Amino acid sequence: MTDLPTLRESLEQHGLMAKKSFGQHFLLDLNITRKIVRLGGPFTGDPVIEVGPGPGGLTRALLESEASHVIAIEKDSRFLELLTELKGPYGDRFEVIEGDALKVDEMQLLTERNLSSGAHIVSNLPYNVGTPLLIKWLTGPWQPKSLTLMFQLEVALRVVAPVGDDDYGRLSVIAQVLCDCDKLMDLPARAFTPPPRVDSAVVRLVPKNERPDAAVIKNLENVTAAAFGQRRKMLRSSLKSLGGEALLAKAEIDATLRAEQVPPDGFLRLAAALT
Numbered sequence: 300m301t302d303l304p305t306l307r308e309s310l311e312q313h314g315l316m317a318k319k320s321f322g323q324h325f326l327l328d329l330n331i332t333r334k335i336v337r338l339g340g341p342f343t344g345d346p347v348i349e350v351g352p353g354p355g356g357l358t359r360a361l362l363e364s365e366a367s368h369v370i371a372i373e374k375d376s377r378f379l380e381l382l383t384e385l386k387g388p389y390g391d392r393f394e395v396i397e398g399d400a401l402k403v404d405e406m407q408l409l410t411e412r413n414l415s416s417g418a419h420i421v422s423n424l425p426y427n428v429g430t431p432l433l434i435k436w437l438t439g440p441w442q443p444k445s446l447t448l449m450f451q452l453e454v455a456l457r458v459v460a461p462v463g464d465d466d467y468g469r470l471s472v473i474a475q476v477l478c479d480c481d482k483l484m485d486l487p488a489r490a491f492t493p494p495p496r497v498d499s500a501v502v503r504l505v506p507k508n509e510r511p512d513a514a515v516i517k518n519l520e521n522v523t524a525a526a527f528g529q530r531r532k533m534l535r536s537s538l539k540s541l542g543g544e545a546l547l548a549k550a551e552i553d554a555t556l557r558a559e560q561v562p563p564d565g566f567l568r569l570a571a572a573l574t
């Protein structure tokens with residue numbers, strides 16, 4: 300525990316209001332942010348990268364955890380001064396960086412600071428860049444140890460949707476081929492300041508030990524884009540440009556199925572057959 304001002308007091312002291320263009324919906328109740336950190340952890344002895352700390356509610360909960368370091372990446376420079384105050388109680392365990400998380404090279408960020416590359420990502424994601432950031436962390440060269448992410452509910456449901464479900468799609472396949480995925484908790488829109496139009500949920504993704512090579516991951520992105528781009532069509536038609544029936548036979552997938560009927564490991568076979 301520290302004698303920091305409350306999050307509302309901090310926002311007031313710095314004259315800060317949420318900006319829509321940055322997707323800002325804040326969690327000002329530390330009971331909620333502590334719960335997210337408890338469910339997403341443990342982070343014992345590992346660095347955590349937080350995207351979009353804003354006023355720092357999740358950041359404070361992360362700093363109270365056993366994470367070795369918390370590196371926060373914030374695009375809105377208005378919050379840097381407020382966040383730097385967390386260095387008072389937490390010193391070198393905390394660093395805030397001004398930047399766009401879509402462009403950050405996490406591996407470089409960690410090695411430059413002599414931190415373990417086995418870091419976790421925790422974020423109450425800005426809704427407008429949530430999906431591209433997830434795709435970056437899933438398919439990029441750097442592998443986080445785990446990802447604990449707040450999404451709008453609709454996106455969270457797509458990440459964890461099982462085959463055959465209405466929400467099952469490209470994001471479900473890519474996430475589930477590469478990670479074990481769980482929805483940890485739901486949060487109503489009223490938990491945020493200001494409240495967004497939709498409810499939210501926290502998802503935890505843990506990358507699987509066996510990771511397909513980069514070429515297969517690229518193929519997985521292409522094959523799912525083609526299959527779910529025309530999700531009502533049979534695969535022999537939607538995958539025609541990628542090899543159609545011959546590709547499906549090689550991957551031992553029934554050519555009359557539609558995309559939503561093929562489980563993640565079926566798509567992985569298709570991606571491997573494409574190489």
Ligand code: SAM
Pocket residue numbers: 321322323324325326327350351352353354355356357358372373374375398399400401422423424425426428
């Ligand atoms: N973590 C805070 C909380 O829970 O109260 C704020 C969450 S708010 C939904 C999203 C935060 O991400 C905002 O602070 C916003 O400025 C920041 N942000 C938006 N786009 C970003 C980007 N591309 N890179 C880094 N931060 C970004």
